[in-house]
Amino acid sequence: xxxxxxxxxxxxxxxxxxxxxxxxxxxxxxxxxxxxxxxxxxxxxxxxxxxxxxxxxxxxxxxxxxxxxxxxxxxxxxxxxxxxxxxxxxxxxxxxxxxxxxxxxxxxxxxxxxxxxxxxxxxxxxxxxxxxxxxxxxxxxxxxxxxxxxxxxxxxxxxxxxxxxxxxxxxxxxxxxxxxxxxxxxxxxxxxxxxxxxxxxxxxxxxxxxxxxxxxxxxxxxxxxxxxxxxxxxxxxxxxxxxxxxxxxxxxxxxxxxxxxxxxxxxxxxxxxxxxxxxxxxxxxxxxxxxxxxxxxxxxxxxxxxxxxxxxxxxxxxxxxxxxxxxxxxxxxxxxxxxxxxxxxxxxxxxxxxxxxxxxxxxxxxxxxxxxxxx
Ligand SMILES: *Cc1c(COP(=O)(O)O)cnc(C)c1O
Numbered sequence: 184x185x186x187x188x189x190x191x192x193x194x195x196x197x198x199x200x201x202x203x204x205x206x207x208x209x210x211x212x213x214x215x216x217x218x219x220x221x222x223x224x225x226x227x228x229x230x231x232x233x234x235x236x237x238x239x240x241x242x243x244x245x246x247x248x249x250x251x252x253x254x255x256x257x258x259x260x261x262x263x264x265x266x267x268x269x270x271x272x273x274x275x276x277x278x279x280x281x282x283x284x285x286x287x288x289x290x291x292x293x294x295x296x297x298x299x300x301x302x303x304x305x306x307x308x309x310x311x312x313x314x315x316x317x318x319x320x321x322x323x324x325x326x327x328x329x330x331x332x333x334x335x336x337x338x339x340x341x342x343x344x345x346x347x348x349x350x351x352x353x354x355x356x357x358x359x360x361x362x363x364x365x366x367x368x369x370x371x372x373x374x375x376x377x378x379x380x381x382x383x384x385x386x387x388x389x390x391x392x393x394x395x396x397x398x399x400x401x402x403x404x405x406x407x408x409x410x411x412x413x414x415x416x417x418x419x420x421x422x423x424x425x426x427x428x429x430x431x432x433x434x435x436x437x438x439x440x441x442x443x444x445x446x447x448x449x450x451x452x453x454x455x456x457x458x459x460x461x462x463x464x465x466x467x468x469x470x471x472x473x474x475x476x477x478x479x480x481x482x483x484x485x486x487x488x489x490x491x492x493x494x495x496x497x498x499x500x501x502x503x504x505x506x507x508x509x510x511x512x513x514x515x516x517x518x519x520x521x522x523x524x525x526x527x528x529x530x531x532x533x534x535x536x537x538x539x540x541x542x543x544x545x546x547x548x549x550x551x552x553x554x555x556x557x558x
Contacts (some may be wrong), residue, residue: 189535201421216420232389235415239365242379244271260308262500287458293321306332311340316463333359339468374419437467470532
């Protein structure tokens with residue numbers, strides 16, 4: 184799905200010397216690279232505080248821990264997402280309340296949020312799935328009206344711009360109270376191991392989240408609140424400083440691949456290419472087709488025989504996971520989510536794709552469709 188080897192070859196001298204520099208200075212934890220990356224990411228995102236941490240799942244957990252919620256409090260979130268988004272809610276004793284997504288953007292549908300709000304609702308956690316932002320203007324409006332926190336899961340959309348209805352522009356992840364992201368290697372800004380970050384413009388939340396991520400302490404060995412241990416290590420920070428400079432170029436490369444796919448698949452009535460909402464700049468963490476009248480699982484299996492690595496993100500939505508059975512979520516009815524999980528398929532998309540690879544993938548899909556005309 185991604186080609187991290189070719190990507191590395193292009194930045195190899197800078198990466199190699201940055202990593203060697205960390206090793207030679209032996210400042211593996213909280214060294215100058217971590218501070219440098221934090222500052223550079225704050226600048227890039229236009230946000231007051233970035234708190235680096237160990238991974239994207241921790242980022243979400245730390246964010247929710249900092250909100251002062253109590254067990255049983257409800258958090259409204261889409262079911263159509265990676266499990267990390269909702270798993271941390273269960274871990275903290277919060278109740279995930281799963282709502283529907285918009286079938287064009289794959290993101291939380293603002294139209295269904297208010298009906299899910301109860302006296303126990305404390306937060307909304309929208310996910311900018313596949314690299315496209317949820318409708319944040321509407322989500323923020325609802326949050327203000329009902330006095331709810333908003334935590335953005337920005338793990339798939341770092342680098343995306345959100346165009347507000349008043350004409351202003353924000354980076355995704357900086358619109359809600361807190362934004363969370365992941366630097367898992369295959370993410371749009373990926374390191375060479377695990378990494379994550381949280382961002383906020385709120386000074387008090389930033390201070391609390393720094394404490395939570397550091398064993399609940401702000402002064403060494405004085406632990407005021409229950410926290411955890413979640414750090415970005417210096418080697419990963421050094422890699423990320425170099426890759427952050429490339430991020431806008433990486434986004435452009437992904438969008439070019441998406442443009443090519445869009446043009447090619449337009450000829451097939453059973454294939455719906457990703458909709459690009461006018462509210463944001465799609466950064467194409469995934470390029471995901473929705474199939475209608477084409478057997479998705481058969482196509483997936485066929486592409487595997489052609490050595491084309493297609494993926495299903497995600498075959499089982501959160502509300503149908505056994506993990507959540509005790510939360511009563513199996514009674515949740517989400518027809519759009521169910522419909523999408525049976526029809527979506529993601530094709531390879533990355534920063535190093537060659538025309539030849541694109542042509543091969545497209546002709547492989549064509550071969551499947553023309554040999555299955557009865558579909
Ligand atoms: C990757 C991802 C996460 C978790 O990130 P990790 O770094 O793997 O813990 C959370 N939410 C979404 C939507 C993701 O894609």
